[in-house]
Amino acid sequence: xxxIPKSAAxxxxxxxxxxxxxxxxxxxxxVVSIMTLSVYIFQARIMMDQQHTSVxxxxxxxxxxxxxxxxxxxxxxINKGVGPALVRDSKIYLDGKLYKDxxxxxxxxxxxxxxxxxxxxxxxxxxxxxxxxxxxxxFHVKSWRGTRIPMVDxxxxxxxxxxxxxxxxCWTTDGTNxxxxxxx
Numbered sequence: 001x002x003x004i005p006k007s008a009a010x011x012x013x014x015x016x017x018x019x020x021x022x023x024x025x026x027x028x029x030x031v032v033s034i035m036t037l038s039v040y041i042f043q044a045r046i047m048m049d050q051q052h053t054s055v056x057x058x059x060x061x062x063x064x065x066x067x068x069x070x071x072x073x074x075x076x077x078i079n080k081g082v083g084p085a086l087v088r089d090s091k092i093y094l095d096g097k098l099y100k101d102x103x104x105x106x107x108x109x110x111x112x113x114x115x116x117x118x119x120x121x122x123x124x125x126x127x128x129x130x131x132x133x134x135x136x137x138x139f140h141v142k143s144w145r146g147t148r149i150p151m152v153d154x155x156x157x158x159x160x161x162x163x164x165x166x167x168x169x170c171w172t173t174d175g176t177n178x179x180x181x182x183x184x
Contacts, residue, residue, distance in 0.1 A: 052167050055083025059130065059163045061138075061175050063154040071149045072142035075159060079130040085163040087125045088170070088183040092139070093158040102139060109152060110141065119144040125161070 058081035065073040075092075079085045092099050099105040102122040110118060119142040130136065138159075143149055162183035164170040172179045 052165070052169060055166055056169075057081035057083050057085030057130070057132070057163060057165055059085045059087070059161055059171075060173060061159045061161065063157055065152065065154070067151070072140070073149065073152055074137045074140040075157065076135050076137045077125050077130070077159075077161065078135045079132055082132055083165055084132065085130040086166070087128050087130060087161060087163045089162045090124065090126055090138075091160045093160075095156050096158075105139070106141070110149065118142065118149065130163075 057079050059077060059079050061075055061077050063073070063075050077087075077090075092102075092105065094105055094108060097108075099108075106120055106122075119140075121137070121140045123136065123138055125136050125138060141149060158174055160172060160174045162170065162172045164183065170181060170183050172181065172183065
């Protein structure tokens with residue numbers, strides 16, 4: 001009988017060494033794949049956030065009183081954002097009282113007698129789409145036939161708007177505060 005030299009490896013030992021190196025390569029490939037997937041998910045999240053911010057509307061209302069010869073005041077709604085604003089709802093208050101009808105607001109603001117001698121225009125923005133940069137005068141009173149308009153303090157007005165982006169991100173503003181959330 002011949003003796004097998006002790007330096008030669010047995011078949012079982014070579015299989016074990018091969019399995020170890022193959023296992024290390026396989027585990028390394030899995031780790032690299034998981035890291036790559038994580039990077040792609042993170043990158044996709046960043047791209048989605050960029051899409052949302054590229055169409056953010058920013059709507060505010062402005063009160064203007066012009067006391068020159070052509071006395072007038074108006075309240076306008078402006079979309080200062082970079083995307084369209086889907087205006088869901090708006091409410092106007094004078095001295096804390098909610099007005100659903102602008103004609104009642106005008107009557108309480110300038111009085112019943114002066115109403116016929118003023119140029120008055122009003123419109124709404126509820127359930128409309130405002131393009132970026134668009135301005136809508138929702139309430140405009142102008143002197144006509146020499147009638148003087150009473151000075152109206154802007155602090156007497158409060159106007160709340162609820163609007164959304166095309167991605168259904170919604171905000172409510174009263175001109176000074178902006179709250180993110182669903183329209184009520």
